Amino acid sequence: MGVDWQTFWPRIVEATGQTILMVAVTLVIGSIFGIIIGLLLFVTRKGNILENAFLYQIINFLINIIRPIPFIIFLVAISPLTREVIGTTIGTWAAIFPMSIAAAFSIARVVENNFISIDPGVIEAAKAMGASPLQIIYTILIPEALGPLVLGLTFITISLIDFSAMAGTVGGGGLGHVAMTYGYQRFDTSVMIVTVVILIVLVQLAQWVGNTLSRKILRR
Amino acid sequence: MITFKDVSKTFTIGKREVHAVRNVNLTIEEGEIFGIIGFSGAGKSTLLRLVNVLENPTAGAVEVQGVDLASLRPTEVRKVRRRIGMIFQNFNLLTSRTVAGNVAYPLKLAKMPRAKIKERVEELLRFVGLSDKAKDYPEQLSGGQKQRVGIARALATSPDILICDEATSALDPDTTGEILRLLKKVNKEFGITILLITHEMHVIQSICDKVAVMEDGEVIESGGVFDTFTSPAHQTTKRFIRSVQQDLPSPSLLDEWRQKGGKQLYRIIFKGEVASDPVLSRVTRKHDIDVNIVYGSVQEIQAKFYGNLLVSFDGDVGKTANAVEELNEIVQIEEVDVTWA
Numbered sequence: 001m002g003v004d005w006q007t008f009w010p011r012i013v014e015a016t017g018q019t020i021l022m023v024a025v026t027l028v029i030g031s032i033f034g035i036i037i038g039l040l041l042f043v044t045r046k047g048n049i050l051e052n053a054f055l056y057q058i059i060n061f062l063i064n065i066i067r068p069i070p071f072i073i074f075l076v077a078i079s080p081l082t083r084e085v086i087g088t089t090i091g092t093w094a095a096i097f098p099m100s101i102a103a104a105f106s107i108a109r110v111v112e113n114n115f116i117s118i119d120p121g122v123i124e125a126a127k128a129m130g131a132s133p134l135q136i137i138y139t140i141l142i143p144e145a146l147g148p149l150v151l152g153l154t155f156i157t158i159s160l161i162d163f164s165a166m167a168g169t170v171g172g173g174g175l176g177h178v179a180m181t182y183g184y185q186r187f188d189t190s191v192m193i194v195t196v197v198i199l200i201v202l203v204q205l206a207q208w209v210g211n212t213l214s215r216k217i218l219r220r
Numbered sequence: 221m222i223t224f225k226d227v228s229k230t231f232t233i234g235k236r237e238v239h240a241v242r243n244v245n246l247t248i249e250e251g252e253i254f255g256i257i258g259f260s261g262a263g264k265s266t267l268l269r270l271v272n273v274l275e276n277p278t279a280g281a282v283e284v285q286g287v288d289l290a291s292l293r294p295t296e297v298r299k300v301r302r303r304i305g306m307i308f309q310n311f312n313l314l315t316s317r318t319v320a321g322n323v324a325y326p327l328k329l330a331k332m333p334r335a336k337i338k339e340r341v342e343e344l345l346r347f348v349g350l351s352d353k354a355k356d357y358p359e360q361l362s363g364g365q366k367q368r369v370g371i372a373r374a375l376a377t378s379p380d381i382l383i384c385d386e387a388t389s390a391l392d393p394d395t396t397g398e399i400l401r402l403l404k405k406v407n408k409e410f411g412i413t414i415l416l417i418t419h420e421m422h423v424i425q426s427i428c429d430k431v432a433v434m435e436d437g438e439v440i441e442s443g444g445v446f447d448t449f450t451s452p453a454h455q456t457t458k459r460f461i462r463s464v465q466q467d468l469p470s471p472s473l474l475d476e477w478r479q480k481g482g483k484q485l486y487r488i489i490f491k492g493e494v495a496s497d498p499v500l501s502r503v504t505r506k507h508d509i510d511v512n513i514v515y516g517s518v519q520e521i522q523a524k525f526y527g528n529l530l531v532s533f534d535g536d537v538g539k540t541a542n543a544v545e546e547l548n549e550i551v552q553i554e555e556v557d558v559t560w561a
Contacts, residue, residue: 125308128274129326129377130302130326
């Protein structure tokens with residue numbers, strides 16, 4: 001095997017750090033926008049607290065356009081926009097931009113689904129107690145949906161680890177980049193195995209954190 | 221307290237129009253327990269939701285404490301809602317909050333200071349008998365306990381009116397009795413006006429002062445519970461009453477009665493004080509005939525007696541006719557035709 005692990009380990013550690021950074025930042029940005037978009041989608045639904053058919057149709061349409069595009073194609077397709085916003089299309093931050101957009105729309109759907117599963121009776125009860133639409137959002141919708149929401153976000157986090165590997169192939173850095181350049185293109189199986197093992201550990205870790213958190217929130 | 225003036229509510233579902241409430245006129249006085257009974261789909265749930273503006277009428281007006289609800293802006297509507305507590309068939313407790321958190325919720329909405337909220341929550345939980353469950357979550361409670369939390373929560377903001385949406389329909393008979401007694405206590409101790417809807421006649425019988433019967437969106441009969449119970453005008457009302465009070469024996473028992481050569485049956489209805497007088501015994505003795513009570517019951521409705529007896533008389537035909545005539549002056553008596561039964 002032609003790898004000098006002495007010099008290669010720091011490279012792996014750096015790449016792992018990049019992957020975690022990409023996933024973490026994307027998760028935060030994606031969640032913020034995802035929750036907002038998901039909320040808008042839910043409250044503008046027919047019969048809901050801020051019913052607005054026009055807004056609902058637009059958001060729904062946008063989500064349905066962006067979600068089915070394979071990420072690797074989306075990544076390339078919006079690269080002109082990435083250059084406008086980030087200044088470059090290469091590197092970790094250039095990967096975070098498209099990842100955040102894709103994540104936000106996926107999260108929006110997850111958020112909407114979780115809100116729909118809240119008993120409408122509870123929302124009616126809050127209304128009957130004099131809650132305003134805004135109060136309903138932050139005292140009912142979010143706390144009542146938080147448990148399943150955390151599980152949904154965990155699911156998204158794991159697909160983000162997958163996204164980050166893809167982003168690596170177009171210069172985003174991270175473990176995906178290492179696996180592609182050293183493992184795939186140089187036929188170095190041991191590098192491939194090491195990166196895959198790290199990815200598996202990251203996924204397990206994310207799932208464990210998500211499960212623990214949601215169990216705490218749901219009390220089961 | 222609450223006035224419905226020619227109120228109608230029509231929903232449009234697709235191209236179909238559903239008339240949930242039609243031309244309802246009702247007045248609910250302060251301090252009353254007013255029950256609205258109807259089969260499912262009669263429109264009572266919609267009517268109830270007009271009171272706290274969860275629905276708006278398509279025609280007519282609903283007034284609460286003299287204020288036309290249609291004239292209110294959203295912020296004013298939310299204020300009115302705090303004067304009207306509401307409890308639900310499925311309790312609708314917040315699963316993410318403890319019992320204490322649920323009761324505190326409307327107070328937080330009303331921006332009461334934290335220390336005061338704590339005090340008020342303790343007081344309310346003591347009132348509904350759940351002080352030891354303050355830190356529990358709703359899923360740890362039984363149905364009756366959940367409804368107690370619902371009641372404590374509805375009373376938190378010291379409302380003038382409590383509206384109950386089938387509050388006992390998901391509970392077993394024992395627990396239903398418990399909750400009904402609690403509602404009566406709420407009415408008596410705090411003078412809170414209660415408007416409830418139900419499909420169970422015994423709910424009306426046990427706690428209501430007045431009743432309205434709804435069918436197809438219309439109020440077909442309304443009045444005092446005792447009067448409505450003892451002299452129902454409408455067929456649907458009679459059906460509801462029969463659900464809590466069997467007024468004829470089963471067909472097989474009637475068959476047996478006929479085979480044994482049973483005599484003409486009479487229905488005697490006693491109301492109020494006459495139920496406690498020995499009328500039947502006195503009259504039959506006077507006319508020298510015997511009375512045989514075949515079937516019936518004596519019930520208490522709104523602290524008054526109500527007897528509904530099926531009897532036959534043994535003795536001379538002429539004397540029987542005289543006795544029936546005399547009884548007719550004191551109580552309600554009628555021949556019962558059992559040939560169809």
